[in-house]
Amino acid sequence: MSDSPLVPPSTVVLVSGGSRGLGLAIVTDLLDAGVRVAAFARTVTPELEKLAAEQPDRVHAGAVDVTDPAATQAFVREVEERLGPIDGVVNNAAVGQDSLHVHTSTGDIARIIETNLTAPLQLTRLVIRRMLGKGLRGRIVNITSICAQRGFPGLVAYSATKGGMDAATRSLARELGGRMLVNSVAPGFFASEMSAVLGSTQLDQIVRRTPTGHLTEPAEVVPVVRMLLCEQTNINGQVIVVDGAASV
């Protein structure tokens, strides 16, 4: 019998970018699984507002920019007061890109890196410091992308941030020495506001390259995120690709 420490399932999970797309699907799924959920985005959508109004004891929603450390810190404090200590984080908030590298301004590169790489690293640092201070064992899930592993034109800076988060996942998993499980989930392309910039030719091409014959659906990604947050596993420091083998 192994005597390695078990990391208990998360009961209060913070989801960045939980207002729409995959983030909202993760919020809804976790609530259905009995988890208390805090979610933020720059704008709280009617869908997220409705969940918070229906289940005030189990959902805390706020309008927060993930690149604003003071605002994220204040939100984390509110969540702890409303729902209890946070023991799971899903770094999902991100901005996309649709420009060749030569046409991407310095400002746009900086904004993509700040939102998709610097901010999740800072949010993770903030939350794990509080978890460690409270003696909590937690789970971190970084939503990255297949773009970190395969090249896609028009997504150079974006891909760099996702590769950065996958690398951070591995090092943080080692650094935390088993006190938390840290993993990435890397979806293939799925329909959302972010991917709406893809034309039908590009989408058809992705589908043709996908053995399962369809674009990834958020509903096919959320069970993996839930498993990493809520199941007793020893999965740590991994990048789990959910793309129907399009990239294989």
Ligand SMILES: NC(=O)c1ccc[n+]([C@@H]2O[C@H](COP(=O)([O-])OP(=O)(O)OC[C@H]3O[C@@H](n4cnc5c(N)ncnc54)[C@H](OP(=O)(O)O)[C@@H]3O)[C@@H](O)[C@H]2O)c1
């Ligand atoms: N769509 C795809 O094909 C695809 C494929 C692989 C991986 N992914 C990844 O999956 C995750 C979700 O993507 P999605 O397609 O669901 O995107 P989406 O529909 O554009 O949603 C992005 C979410 O992040 C929030 N967000 C963006 N910037 C923010 C900021 N500065 N502060 C706080 N929240 C912010 C958005 O709300 P506000 O704009 O109101 O702030 C929204 O809630 C992302 O990490 C993305 O990189 C997407």
